[in-house]
Amino acid sequence: MKKRDYPKPSVTVDIVIFTIKGDDLKVLLVKRAIKPFKDIWAIPGGFVRMEEDLEKAAKRELEEETGVKNVYLEQLYTFGEVKRDPRGRVITVAYFALLPQIKTRLRATADVSEARWFSVKKPPELAFDHLKILKYALKRLRWKLEYTTIAFSFLPEKFTLTQLQKIYEIVFNKKFDKRNFRKKILSLDLLEKIKEKKKGAYRPASLYKFKKKIGEIIEVL
Amino acid sequence: MKKRDYPKPSVTVDIVIFTIKGDDLKVLLVKRAIKPFKDIWAIPGGFVRMEEDLEKAAKRELEEETGVKNVYLEQLYTFGEVKRDPRGRVITVAYFALLPQIKTRLRATADVSEARWFSVKKPPELAFDHLKILKYALKRLRWKLEYTTIAFSFLPEKFTLTQLQKIYEIVFNKKFDKRNFRKKILSLDLLEKIKEKKKGAYRPASLYKFKKKIGEIIEVL
DNA sequence: CCAAAAGTGTTAGTGATACACCCATGT
DNA sequence: ACATGGGTGTATCACTAACACTTTTGG
Numbered sequence: 211m212k213k214r215d216y217p218k219p220s221v222t223v224d225i226v227i228f229t230i231k232g233d234d235l236k237v238l239l240v241k242r243a244i245k246p247f248k249d250i251w252a253i254p255g256g257f258v259r260m261e262e263d264l265e266k267a268a269k270r271e272l273e274e275e276t277g278v279k280n281v282y283l284e285q286l287y288t289f290g291e292v293k294r295d296p297r298g299r300v301i302t303v304a305y306f307a308l309l310p311q312i313k314t315r316l317r318a319t320a321d322v323s324e325a326r327w328f329s330v331k332k333p334p335e336l337a338f339d340h341l342k343i344l345k346y347a348l349k350r351l352r353w354k355l356e357y358t359t360i361a362f363s364f365l366p367e368k369f370t371l372t373q374l375q376k377i378y379e380i381v382f383n384k385k386f387d388k389r390n391f392r393k394k395i396l397s398l399d400l401l402e403k404i405k406e407k408k409k410g411a412y413r414p415a416s417l418y419k420f421k422k423k424i425g426e427i428i429e430v431l
Numbered sequence: 432m433k434k435r436d437y438p439k440p441s442v443t444v445d446i447v448i449f450t451i452k453g454d455d456l457k458v459l460l461v462k463r464a465i466k467p468f469k470d471i472w473a474i475p476g477g478f479v480r481m482e483e484d485l486e487k488a489a490k491r492e493l494e495e496e497t498g499v500k501n502v503y504l505e506q507l508y509t510f511g512e513v514k515r516d517p518r519g520r521v522i523t524v525a526y527f528a529l530l531p532q533i534k535t536r537l538r539a540t541a542d543v544s545e546a547r548w549f550s551v552k553k554p555p556e557l558a559f560d561h562l563k564i565l566k567y568a569l570k571r572l573r574w575k576l577e578y579t580t581i582a583f584s585f586l587p588e589k590f591t592l593t594q595l596q597k598i599y600e601i602v603f604n605k606k607f608d609k610r611n612f613r614k615k616i617l618s619l620d621l622l623e624k625i626k627e628k629k630k631g632a633y634r635p636a637s638l639y640k641f642k643k644k645i646g647e648i649i650e651v652l
Numbered sequence: 653c654c655a656a657a658a659g660t661g662t663t664a665g666t667g668a669t670a671c672a673c674c675c676a677t678g679t
Numbered sequence: 680a681c682a683t684g685g686g687t688g689t690a691t692c693a694c695t696a697a698c699a700c701t702t703t704t705g706g
Contacts, residue, residue, distance in 0.1 A: 217481050218439040221511075221522055260438050260520050264511025288509045288524050290442075290485025299481050301442055303509050303522075372685075389687065390669065397667090412683045413676040593658075610660070611696065618694095633656045634703040 219290075219299040223267045224255030224340070226286065226347035227276065229309040229327065230364050235380050236327040237344060238275060238316070239334070243323040246296050247337035253344065254325070255302065268305040275325060277315045282308040282363035284354075286347055294339045306347045308363035355381050359400060359428045362420045370408055370415040371395065398430055440511075440520040444488045445476030445561070447507065447568035448497065450530040450548065451585050456601050457548040458565060459496060459537070460555070464544040467517050468558035474565065475546070476523065489526040496546060498536045503529040503584035505575075507568055515560045527568045529584035576602050580621060580649045583641045591629055591636035592616065619651055 227238040239251040254275045258267045265283070273279055286304040294300065316325035328334060330348060333341070354360045361377045375391050395401065402421050407414035422428065448459040460472040475496045479488045486504070494500055507525040515521065537546035549555060551569060554562070575581045582598050596612050616622065623642050628635035643649065 216478065219442055219479060219481065221440055221442060257437065258440060258511070258522075260440065261513060263513050264509065264522065267511075285508060287506060288485065290479070290488075290524065292482060292484050301479075301485065301522075301524075303511065370685085387670075388685090389671085392686080393688095394668085411678055413678090413685050415685055591658090608697075609658090610698085613659080614661095615695085632705055634658050634705090636658060 219301045221258045222255050222300060222302045223258055223264060223271060224253045224302050224304050224343065225268055225272050225275075225283075226253055226304065226306040226344060227272065227309060228306065228330075228347075228351060228364075229314075230311055230377060230380055231327060233376075233380060234329045234331070237330050237333065237347075239326060239328050239336070240275070240318075240322040241324040241326075242321065242337060244321055249323075250337045251328070251334045252337040253304075253340045254322070256321075258303075264303055265305075268303075268307075272305075272307055274319060275317060276309065277317065278309060278312070281310070282360055286343075286350060289339060289343060291339070302343075304343050304347070306350065308351075308360060310364055310366055312366070352381060357429060359420070359422075359430060368404065368406065368417040368419050370417060372415060374418075400428070400430075440522045442479045443476050443521055443523045444479055444485060444492060445474045445523050445525045445564065446489055446493050446496075446504075447474055447525065447527040447565060448493065448530060449527065449551075449568075449572060449585075450535075451532055451598060451601055452548060454597075454601060455550045455552070458551050458554065458568075460547060460549050460557070461496070461539075461543040462545040462547075463542065463558060465542055470544075471558040472547075472549070472555045473558040474525075474561045475543070477542075479524075485524055486526075489524075489528075493526075493528055495540060496538060497530065498538065499530060499533075502531070503581055505571075507564075507571060510560060510564060512560070523564075525564050525568070527571065529572075529581060531585055531587055533587070573602060578650060580619075580641070580643075580651060589625065589627065589638040589640050591638060593636060595639075621649070621651075 229236050229238075238254060240254045242248055242250055242252050254271060256267075256271050258264060262270070265285070268283060269279075272281070272283065283305055284307075286306045288301060288303045290301040292299060294302075318324060330344070333344060336344065355378065361374060364377050365373060371392055374395065375386060375388065378391070379385055400421055401418040404417050404419055406417045408417055450457050450459075459475060461475045463469055463471055463473050475492060477488075477492050479485060483491065486506070489504060490500075493502070493504065504526055505528075507527050509522060509524045511522040513520060515523075539545060551565070554565060557565065576599065582595060582602075585598050586594060592613055595616065596607060596609065599612070600606055621642055622639040625638050625640055627638045629638055
């Protein structure tokens, strides 16, 4: 039996890409080169192609914007209100991604004149319902950081406990007690101390690495 | 600027509807009356209409199947693999709903020859990737029961602590200690003891009601 | 008075928090 | 020798888990 073709909504994937730079949690935003919301900042995304899985579409967009592969990526929520896009019915499957503190080459594309990292503390005016999406992503990020091991996704392979603690302090925007933090992290038995030490000024810190493979996230509830 | 119309995926909402009957957690399934997967059981759902919000579509489907309104409903996940529907590209936004133990009038529709409650312990063969969706919903249900107050969504307005405990025991498929359970629940200060007692054989149990309005779910982490 | 479910406290162990000083290195 | 971040232990408190008997009612 063949079904008549009813009009269909458009489907996009948008990706809230977080990273940590300096003392700030940053989100990647793009400036729209086309209407609607021309010259307004937005969460990067694009239409889902017919022949590509949703998650693959998200990965493609992520790589197009940042040049980065193999990072933590998770589906966030699907936004499907009728009136959220003035052009017509658009359903957006939002993802969020965490990038380690590496140099990314941000790229402009046909629809986008500029891409930049913004502190989540003071985002610019955002197109569509993207502020809502960003807030939702932040909530989920904090939650995941508390109850899983995704924090490691922000770090390079080798890192110090102080670096790790700083990730938590930045994301939650508060200080933690050094001894308690270390006790708790080490008691989870997720880290391996490696011989190497961090070079640089002052007393060198021990480097650790995550025992599990990259991308393997553990619930530590 | 008008964008050319590219081919678009179809979008459906499917709803995993749970309730508790007797000593079993049940899920509502429908038998498909049309191809593909004709006469195979499936999670109820349907196409999203252009002029209706996603969540509204889910509520409509829910009411069509069960005649019930105002129940707990939450977006679960969006399934968007290319090959998940043999008819072509279909993206499914899955929801899950919890029904109190009430008499529902299950309804057949044009696409559905029958609707029935199945124990989640032994579901029949399911169409499409619906087994995956069901498993995902179960996982989320258990999680939510542990860390929020959705358990009350399974109960009528007035209930006994034993009824509440039984919900937990059924969903987690294990026994809990009566004293510890009561202590914990009561310490959350969510329940109000009401004067009424449960009538029936043996010692009558105190009835309680949830202090918050229906649908108000609280994280109790 | 018997059957059945309701109701109730204490103890031990575990994990969370609060808190301050010495150490290793580079300059 | 000093400035800077690295590294460590203990005591208290709150929460969790284990465990068994008495009470109330209907029949």
